[in-house]
Amino acid sequence: MGDKKIKIDEYKEIRLGGFQARSHNWWEEANPEESEEEEQQGQEWRYLEHHGVLFPPFYKRHNVGLIYNGKLITLTEEQEELCTYWAQSIGSPYENKEIYRKNFESLMQTKFEGFQLDKADFTKIKEYLEQQRLLRLNKSDEQKKQEKLERDQRELFYGYALVDGCLERVGNYTLEQPTLFKGRGEHPKAGLLKARIFPEELTVNLSTQAPVPQCKLPGHSWGKIVHRNDVTWLFSYVDSSIRKDNHKYVQFAATSRFKQMNDKRKYEKARRLKNQIDQIRENYTKKLQSDSIKERQLGTATYLIDKLALRVGNEKDEDEADTVGCCSLRVEHIKLKEDDVVAFDFLGKDSMRYNNEVKLAHQIWKNLKLFIKGKQPEDNLFSDISVDDLNDFLKKQMEGLTAKVFRTYNASFTLQQQLDLGGKLDGHSVQQKVDFYDNANKQVAILCNHQKTISKQFELTKKKINTKLECMKTYIQELEQHYKKKNPNEYEEEVQLEEGSQKKNSIFIKKFPGQHDKIKQTIQKTQEKYQKELKGLEKKEENKEIALGTSKTNYNDPRISVAFCKVHDVPIERVFSKTLRNKFIWAMATDSNWKF
DNA sequence: AGCGCTGACTCAGAAACTTCGCA
């Protein structure tokens, strides 16, 4: 272990030592955003040097056959590769999706005439993959160490780029593996092959003076070399196997100066919106009663974006999943109810369902009714405006204002407001303060509709905890009976919580002490455990469909959280993971009085 | 001048992996 550690340090020295790491903290400069003349002209860097990309390993033939029509058959390498990709998705929800199956079937047919998925049995390949997985899992410590070392060295080599004398972390220097495309929701292309990317398809971006990174695939070379200092990507390519214009990039990591500065700018813009929101709300409210339908739609759409934190909703192609945002809402997505209540039900980004029944301003309700009039369910609700119209209107309200700024603003504003509700929180434990923070965060997640699917394990886990709770309840009663005895004897009792399970956690041991004071203690302890377990279950149930991470990473101004932690003496680690602390390093010195 | 298309960047949840806490 010792030796290897030194090797990494030496390597780090060689790779990084020659370069000056970050010479200063950009956020401590007087006016970092405008200090560089180049930036105003759209110039992102003066010097850029990097080490290229890592290509995923080529497909390795395993020669495990497929059972087709009940008979074991030998596959060609191409057939085998596709079948292996299929086997990788067995057990996932994709396996049973109609589009995924249909597309894979026709994909296979290009390599296997008349292939029918129903006739194919991938058991053997699946078994082989499982074997490989176990092999990976059960590697010796020595081997694991060796692999970690190699990973670390790769990371040092590819993971940093030299930008204007400073090293900046690269985000995704490994190209994506070929696999069957798995879209979100009902994606028409799911199940088709997402092809391997070769160096010839890549465009490399670096300084004219910088050495061109070596292309590590023998017999191959980079497609194109450019020197674009108006952009921040290191590589770009088009992954045309799924969509013609599917642009992908190798970019800098979230911890890089570029991303951090953009992040800070984003929150500063949201704060500017906060200062002007009253005037802006007044302006779009005026539009709600305009004689022009277009104006009314503009006002109404802006209201929804502001009030419900909807995304703007650009148009989508036929060959993408049918999802919508504000401007692409269709008549079928809303229901007008009594008392100015409107029910929304549509699939948004990532095909996440937005299902919300909410009371809106009376004029909004009236306008929606007007927009629906005479239209078919599949017609556009906001038929007279486009995303550009809306953003043009917003731009007139405030410099740089677009629809997405409302989401950032409303999210951060909500967090600040929720946390301010806490007042002093004196006398609370750190855990209680963290719970309070989590709850504030949760309100933001609800506003932004950040969801997660309930895990398969959830119901099982819940059942297990409930059984345990029941068990504890009777245990407490039994202990109380036991306490009443004159000379209680000491004994233990095992209770099986999960039927047929031999696992450790499924056994609850009831201990009945022989002394009265010990029994009292046990009762007390068990009651505390019961309460803790119950609270945990409640929290689990409440948060089962809510994803807290997305708002934390993308919508909450980190300075709100830092200030909260300082005021209430909560260690920042309780609120931000290591990655988040690095991403938000510019916000760590925020004063405790700071407000969004 | 207006509109459609391209390009570059931010935002998204699931899966994979790592660490934690408990019996």
Place this chain on the structure above:
DNA sequence: CTGCGAAGTTTCTGAGTCAGCGC
């Protein structure tokens, strides 16, 4: 202590937004 499941964190890559450009 030690091994396990759960919780927390990171990786992965797909899905949005929106500016800018050319016709």
